[in-house]
Amino acid sequence: MAIATDMGGAARRPLPADDASLAIRRDRIGRIVVGALVFGLLAWLVLAAAANPRFEWDVVARYFTAQAVMNGLMTTLYLTLVIFVFSLVIGTLLALARESAYRPFQILAWVYSWVFRSVPALVQLIFWFNLAYIIPSISLGLPFGPTLFEARVNDLISPFLAAVLGLGLGEAAYKSEIIRAGLMSVDKGQREAARAIGLTGPQTFFRIVIPQSMRFILPPLGNQTILNLKGTSLVSVIALSDLLHSVQSIYNRTLEVVPLLMVATLWYLIIVSIMSVIQIGIERHFSRGHGASRAIKAVEGRIEA
Amino acid sequence: MTGDSMVLSARRVRKQFGALVALDDVDLDVAEGSVVAIIGPSGSGKSTLARCIHQLERIDAGAIYLDGELLGFEHKSGKLLPLRDRDLSRQRAQMGMVFQQFNLFSHYTILENLIEGPTRVLGVPRKEAEEKARALLARVRLSDKVDAYPRHLSGGQQQRAAIARALANEPRLMLFDEPTSALDPELVGEVLEVMQDLAAGGMTMVIVTHEMSFARDVADRIVFMEAGRIVKEGTPKEIFGAPPESRLGRFLATSGVALTSPEATLAD
């Protein structure tokens, strides 16, 4: 009753002198002005770049979807994907080893991280590419018995495999730290409650621990993946035709260095943008139960409607 | 010998953390439909006992039986061996555990929290599990919170939901480890009320608690622990009638509630 009369009278009663809506309106106008300035600055930059003849936009346009560039782009994407999966699997195993109660596993994981984080990616890349020089062939067989398998290392280590190993093994060490931090961020009580209702170890890990740690794992994981994408450009030193290497091959011939670098730059920009959008989507999915929930958003939606 | 008439029986249970003996030769019997309260000073091993019963910790010696079935170990080709993860999980699912910190799964709605056990462990079809979960939530008066996330519930509501989750597996035994200790005083009552309803409904319960008046009113038996041992065990009348100069008497005096509350004088 009391509430109903209050609300009914609201329209007729005078607003207080310090009415909050005055400040909020001013705040909104301020944000529109700043937004317009930022947008104007960006537009000016784009127009200036477009007008600069040194960028040779007609050359950019000619090569933007050239077959060689497309092949290079595919190699870059595929390499990034393989490195992502490879390092995620090994990184997860390393994180579990570090967290296990078994001492030798802990030490092994620690030594791995120590080695692969210490050696620069470029050095590792060249090392794997030249592995045949150190170990010419490997063979599997019984001691003093017949050889079951023998191969020349040069045949086994293709440039692509060298790239995956050279960039992926080190990346696994970084991912293990990210995953470990994520696992540690999950409250111990969540694991206990999961065991208490009868979930098995693997069920607890995949249904409770992993989804909850995602909130902490995803932002640095996304960051890391973008770094990896750009990091694949190192493979041009072992003559693997990625995006950068393919534009290099073209400008070595045509000498149109700047526009061809622009081609590569634009493609990197596009891919990173797509990856960022995907990351936002995945992060939103795993923020379930934290921050504003769908339930609350639904309520807010109803109030606005 | 295996305590067939009892829902739960523990025989000479021992648990050590390094050199520290947390449980020392503990015997405990819990009859069908009875409520046993475990009291005692901090560090006396109450939580450890509850966790050992629930197989969240592995005991070092002795044996625990649920409905006559040995918990945590099995005889295999003449040898006694620790159970595998799968079988342990199956045994845990037969008991419900309620924690001090609620521990609801924060990324699941209340309903999802409740159906996780039945669908994943017991293989109940989702629809059926949901129906049962809704009925349970009605029983703890949380029907309006079915689709809410734990974060948006008060402590008392979370604990009631946690009790409902523990009940969802239709356990033979409910274990509570200080279920109201993390709650604001004004929220304690609603949780105790739910537990009292459960007891009245015939649920077999083991409750670790500092709520002396609750133990006195609801428990059939009270167990007093100190330094990893059960020092005294009896009906509420026997326990609260302990001579004030005994160790139990002194513990009760420092816990306050029991000897000074008006109901205590009324009941005697």
Ligand SMILES: Nc1ncnc2c1ncn2[C@@H]1O[C@H](COP(=O)(O)OP(=O)(O)OP(=O)(O)O)[C@@H](O)[C@H]1O
């Ligand atoms: N995981 C563990 N590792 C090492 N020591 C432990 C562990 N859990 C319990 N303890 C020790 O075992 C003893 C009994 O602990 P427990 O938690 O069972 O006591 P409690 O009676 O529940 O106390 P409180 O009333 O404070 O909850 C304590 O000395 C405690 O420090």
Ligand SMILES: [Mg+2]
């Ligand atoms: Mg305790």
